Amino acid sequence: MFARRNLLVGLLLTLVACKGNQPAPVPAASEPAPEVKKDEAISLTGAGATFPYPLYSKWISEYNKQNPNVKINYQSIGSGGGIRQITANTVDFGATDAPMKEDEAKQAPGKLFHIPATIGAVVVAYNVPEVTGTLRLAPEVLVDIYAGKIKKWNDPKIKADNADAKLPAKDISVVYRTDGSGTTAVFTDYLGKVSAEWKEKVGVGKVVNWPTGLGAKGNEGVTGQVKTTPYTIGYIERAYASQNKLPMAELKNKSGKFVAPSIEAMSAAADAVEVPEELFVSLSNADGEAVYPITSYSYLLVYENAKDATKGEALAKYIWWGLHEGQKFSKDLDYAPIPSKVLAKVEVRLKELRSGDKKLLSGA
Amino acid sequence: MRSSYARRKITDIFVRSACVAAALVALVPLVSVLYYVTSRGIGGINLDFFTELPKPVGESGGGMANAIVGSLKLVFLACLFGIPSGVLAGVYLAEFGESRFGKWVRFSADVMSGVPSITVGIFVYSLVVLETKHFSAFAGGVALGVLMLPTVTRTTEELLRLVPESLREAALGLGLPKWRVTLRVMLRTAAPGIATGVMLAVARVAGETAPLLFTAFSNPFWSSGLNEPTASLPVNIYNYAVSPYEEWHRQAWAAALVLLLLVLLLNVSARLLVRSRVGAR
Amino acid sequence: MSVVHEVSPLIRPRSKILTRFGREVNWGDFVFRRATALLAALVIAALAAMAAAMVHGSAESLSKFGLGFISSRVWDPVRDVYGALPFIYGTIASSLLALCFAVPISLGVAIFLSELAPAWLRGPVGFLVELLAAVPSVVYGLWGIFALAPWLRTTVEPFLGRTLGFLPFFQGQQRGFGMLAGGIILAIMITPTISSVSREVLRAVPSALREGALGLGATPWEAVRVAVLPYARSGLVGATILGLGRALGETMAITMVIGNRSEISASLFAPSYTMASVIANEFSEATGSLYLSALAEVGLLLFVVTVLLNIVARLLVWRVGRLPQSGRL
Numbered sequence: 001m002f003a004r005r006n007l008l009v010g011l012l013l014t015l016v017a018c019k020g021n022q023p024a025p026v027p028a029a030s031e032p033a034p035e036v037k038k039d040e041a042i043s044l045t046g047a048g049a050t051f052p053y054p055l056y057s058k059w060i061s062e063y064n065k066q067n068p069n070v071k072i073n074y075q076s077i078g079s080g081g082g083i084r085q086i087t088a089n090t091v092d093f094g095a096t097d098a099p100m101k102e103d104e105a106k107q108a109p110g111k112l113f114h115i116p117a118t119i120g121a122v123v124v125a126y127n128v129p130e131v132t133g134t135l136r137l138a139p140e141v142l143v144d145i146y147a148g149k150i151k152k153w154n155d156p157k158i159k160a161d162n163a164d165a166k167l168p169a170k171d172i173s174v175v176y177r178t179d180g181s182g183t184t185a186v187f188t189d190y191l192g193k194v195s196a197e198w199k200e201k202v203g204v205g206k207v208v209n210w211p212t213g214l215g216a217k218g219n220e221g222v223t224g225q226v227k228t229t230p231y232t233i234g235y236i237e238r239a240y241a242s243q244n245k246l247p248m249a250e251l252k253n254k255s256g257k258f259v260a261p262s263i264e265a266m267s268a269a270a271d272a273v274e275v276p277e278e279l280f281v282s283l284s285n286a287d288g289e290a291v292y293p294i295t296s297y298s299y300l301l302v303y304e305n306a307k308d309a310t311k312g313e314a315l316a317k318y319i320w321w322g323l324h325e326g327q328k329f330s331k332d333l334d335y336a337p338i339p340s341k342v343l344a345k346v347e348v349r350l351k352e353l354r355s356g357d358k359k360l361l362s363g364a
Numbered sequence: 365m366r367s368s369y370a371r372r373k374i375t376d377i378f379v380r381s382a383c384v385a386a387a388l389v390a391l392v393p394l395v396s397v398l399y400y401v402t403s404r405g406i407g408g409i410n411l412d413f414f415t416e417l418p419k420p421v422g423e424s425g426g427g428m429a430n431a432i433v434g435s436l437k438l439v440f441l442a443c444l445f446g447i448p449s450g451v452l453a454g455v456y457l458a459e460f461g462e463s464r465f466g467k468w469v470r471f472s473a474d475v476m477s478g479v480p481s482i483t484v485g486i487f488v489y490s491l492v493v494l495e496t497k498h499f500s501a502f503a504g505g506v507a508l509g510v511l512m513l514p515t516v517t518r519t520t521e522e523l524l525r526l527v528p529e530s531l532r533e534a535a536l537g538l539g540l541p542k543w544r545v546t547l548r549v550m551l552r553t554a555a556p557g558i559a560t561g562v563m564l565a566v567a568r569v570a571g572e573t574a575p576l577l578f579t580a581f582s583n584p585f586w587s588s589g590l591n592e593p594t595a596s597l598p599v600n601i602y603n604y605a606v607s608p609y610e611e612w613h614r615q616a617w618a619a620a621l622v623l624l625l626l627v628l629l630l631n632v633s634a635r636l637l638v639r640s641r642v643g644a645r
Numbered sequence: 646m647s648v649v650h651e652v653s654p655l656i657r658p659r660s661k662i663l664t665r666f667g668r669e670v671n672w673g674d675f676v677f678r679r680a681t682a683l684l685a686a687l688v689i690a691a692l693a694a695m696a697a698a699m700v701h702g703s704a705e706s707l708s709k710f711g712l713g714f715i716s717s718r719v720w721d722p723v724r725d726v727y728g729a730l731p732f733i734y735g736t737i738a739s740s741l742l743a744l745c746f747a748v749p750i751s752l753g754v755a756i757f758l759s760e761l762a763p764a765w766l767r768g769p770v771g772f773l774v775e776l777l778a779a780v781p782s783v784v785y786g787l788w789g790i791f792a793l794a795p796w797l798r799t800t801v802e803p804f805l806g807r808t809l810g811f812l813p814f815f816q817g818q819q820r821g822f823g824m825l826a827g828g829i830i831l832a833i834m835i836t837p838t839i840s841s842v843s844r845e846v847l848r849a850v851p852s853a854l855r856e857g858a859l860g861l862g863a864t865p866w867e868a869v870r871v872a873v874l875p876y877a878r879s880g881l882v883g884a885t886i887l888g889l890g891r892a893l894g895e896t897m898a899i900t901m902v903i904g905n906r907s908e909i910s911a912s913l914f915a916p917s918y919t920m921a922s923v924i925a926n927e928f929s930e931a932t933g934s935l936y937l938s939a940l941a942e943v944g945l946l947l948f949v950v951t952v953l954l955n956i957v958a959r960l961l962v963w964r965v966g967r968l969p970q971s972g973r974l
Binding site for chain 1: 719720721722723724790791794795798820821822900901904905906916918922925926927928929930931932933
């Protein structure tokens with residue numbers, strides 16, 4: 001019968017799929033692997049922030065070249081998603097830009113460590129054809145633009161800091177993020193620090209009630225809008241601005257200097273802030289002349305006590321590698337490496353990772 | 365009399381031209397989208413794309429081989445869950461569906477077609493992923509199958525209803541039991557149309573991203589069997605398209621092109637299969 | 646038990662079990678009916694399970710906001726205050742707008758393909774229209790950002806603003822992104838569904854009806870209008886409802902072009918926000934049980950809106966005419 005034969009074909013295909021695919025040959029390591037592992041295949045899953053995804057996928061690929069039996073699968077479903085999945089134990093590690101809140105941490109079945117893995121910056125990109133140099137924006141100006149108080153590009157407040165720019169008499173088209181995002185959290189954190197009124201009226205968080213502007217989805221949505229619509233301003237991760245060759249505004253930091261979002265300026269911000277015991281802290285509006293004011297850490301979330309010793313050990317070793325060898329890939333991908341003072345503290349924390357009574361990292 | 369005929373003729377010509385215009389209007393966005401996808405994607409199509417695993421940004425030669433296989437796996441699973449149940453549910457509705465129970469089923473199918481794919485994904489996540497404590501292709505297949513179900517059910521029902529009763533009566537008159545008549549005669553006659561409905565459903569789920577994010581997850585490596593997270597073309601397209609990198613964008617467009625071609629292939633082969641069984645119409 | 650036998654018991658005795666449990670005369674029919682009923686019940690079960698999960702998930706938000714959730718315009722995750730009115734408006738308005746564009750065009754295409762087109766053209770054109778369904782949602786979104794929105798901003802919206810600007814629908818800042826872009830993209834996405842199913846429905850109409858009308862002197866369009874369309878009515882409405890369902894639930898593509906601002910405005914140029922979009926946008930990042938609960942409630946509301954629109958559609962069909970059910974003439 002028509003149905004019967006197809007059913008048989010279907011069953012055959014199911015069996016074939018179940019037997020699995022032939023894995024593609026992994027390119028052999030071109031140098032002797034630093035850690036020779038047992039041949040047992042280990043796969044780890046992680047989920048979370050979108051921001052560090054390019055860096056983590058580079059780490060995973062490089063680490064897999066050196067340790068072919070360790071396969072790590074990281075997907076960017078959002079910081080909130082990462083927190084939820086690690087809490088539900090469906091993944092082995094999480095990643096988030098904004099640290100977990102206390103009530104979130106309480107819901108986890110075990111103690112979770114925040115491990116600062118990399119540093120990124122939120123930049124203010126703009127599209128004003130008449131302006132050829134770099135725009136300079138003071139914090140109050142930025143707040144007023146996003147609050148809708150400054151409406152035109154040739155407003156005297158903007159002119160004050162940009163004497164030689166030919167600012168046109170056009171309306172400013174403000175763009176914000178509609179989807180919940182760490183980028184918004186970092187940006188509003190900064191705005192909240194420089195303006196008490198913003199903190200009170202609008203607030204700080206991954207999603208806020210924006211007073212004015214148009215919403216776009218994702219960093220790429222904001223980038224797309226800024227790129228295609230003249231007289232638009234938007235906030236995005238640094239990588240998006242530099243990859244799409246969008247001009248980035250110089251922001252006045254706490255010490256009064258206008259600083260461009262360079263890797264050095266991001267590192268300066270990290271150097272300027274003391275990292276507390278919990279290993280998470282806000283880097284925005286830090287003190288220092290060379291500091292770029294909208295900088296932030298991105299964290300990995302790992303359980304202190306791993307249920308599976310083999311997986312836990314593999315994960316601990318991978319994170320250790322990421323915080324040491326992995327840092328050299330940061331600059332090319334628009335991230336800043338973790339400063340050495342912070343790294344020392346992170347190493348101590350990583351050595352606390354255990355499975356049961358056994359410490360997972362014994363002097364790696 | 366003559367003026368009335370002239371008026372009718374003019375109406376006829378007007379409506380017919382309007383239909384032609386409608387067809388043209390419907391094709392304009394298609395041409396535009398195809399142009400976009402092809403012009404931006406063709407550059408990324410090479411042998412590597414079909415054979416290599418994804419590479420991180422900055423390294424050349426990456427591909428989406430695992431995503432292509434993953435999508436095929438997921439679509440296959442979706443069909444396994446969605447087509448038999450959908451078609452048979454549609455058969456029930458057409459044959460026995462005038463009861464109150466039938467009305468509820470029909471209503472449920474219509475309402476279900478309006479549930480956003482992300483809600484279905486979240487639902488299957490809590491049903492399957494939280495229970496098994498890991499993401500899997502199986503969960504992804506279930507989510508896509510649920511998405512297919514209403515379309516397949518309702519299309520089957522509507523098309524079965526349209527098969528003329530005379531066929532049924534003739535078959536019954538020849539002594540076939542009712543169930544045989546439905547399956548062998550009525551269903552077979554309606555099969556090409558049902559195949560269209562099924563293909564519409566398949567085309568839609570093949571391109572769905574949101575439900576897969578929480579069920580099949582994704583995978584930079586090969587996934588074996590059905591119990592591991594698996595890469596898929598739509599998720600990769602989404603991830604690459606929202607990244608900052610030009611070369612990932614190109615790969616995303618290339619993947620979109622491949623996905624389109626894949627769905628086309630499925631479409632054409634399904635049509636041919638049905639036509640070979642029930643004869644061309 | 647029913648005493649009506651399809652086959653006289655003198656010819657073939659019925660099994661006692663069959664007599665007890667149903668009307669069927671043979672095991673095949675018995676199993677067939679129950680097996681298909683089981684699968685049909687699966688449809689209800691799946692929907693009921695989803696509805697139950699949504700109600701369960703939104704319990705916290707329901708108890709906190711009650712009916713105010715539907716009438717409030719404030720959506721503020723920082724202060725944990727939520728109201729879904731702008732999203733309800735956005736969803737209904739964009740879906741209805743999409744139907745306004747899509748239904749005439751899809752019907753036109755379906756009639757063209759089933760009645761008017763020469764045989765050599767039918768295959769290719771039909772195939773192309775179905776190809777529209779194969780384009781992934783995210784690709785439509787990208788196309789919308791890079792092709793549709795700029796075109797609307799530079800060509801269509803200024804034109805509409807100049808000619809019809811006195812109507813409230815065409816006022817306000819023209820950005821390309823907004824309700825109009827959302828409605829158009831949805832229309833493009835549901836056209837293949839409505840037109841393909843409609844075309845199959847029209848093709849299934851027995852040609853005797855069409856020929857009869859033509860034989861009586863009708864013009865081709867009149868034959869379609871008088872003989873074919875009424876016969877196919879239920880199928881066409883079913884096709885439209887499938888399209889409407891797709892429009893209500895569409896997430897990715899519409900999020901990328903509709904502007905995502907929770908405000909209610911009559912203007913088609915203004916940005917808007919749909920329920921599916923807000924869930925998709927904020928779910929991955931949402932933390933905090935009230936926030937998640939509010940999002941679940943938005944999902945539940947979307948569900949309710951779908952149910953209501955379906956009921957309205959059915960009532961419309963029922964009111965417009967009680968013609969004999971197709972296939973049962």
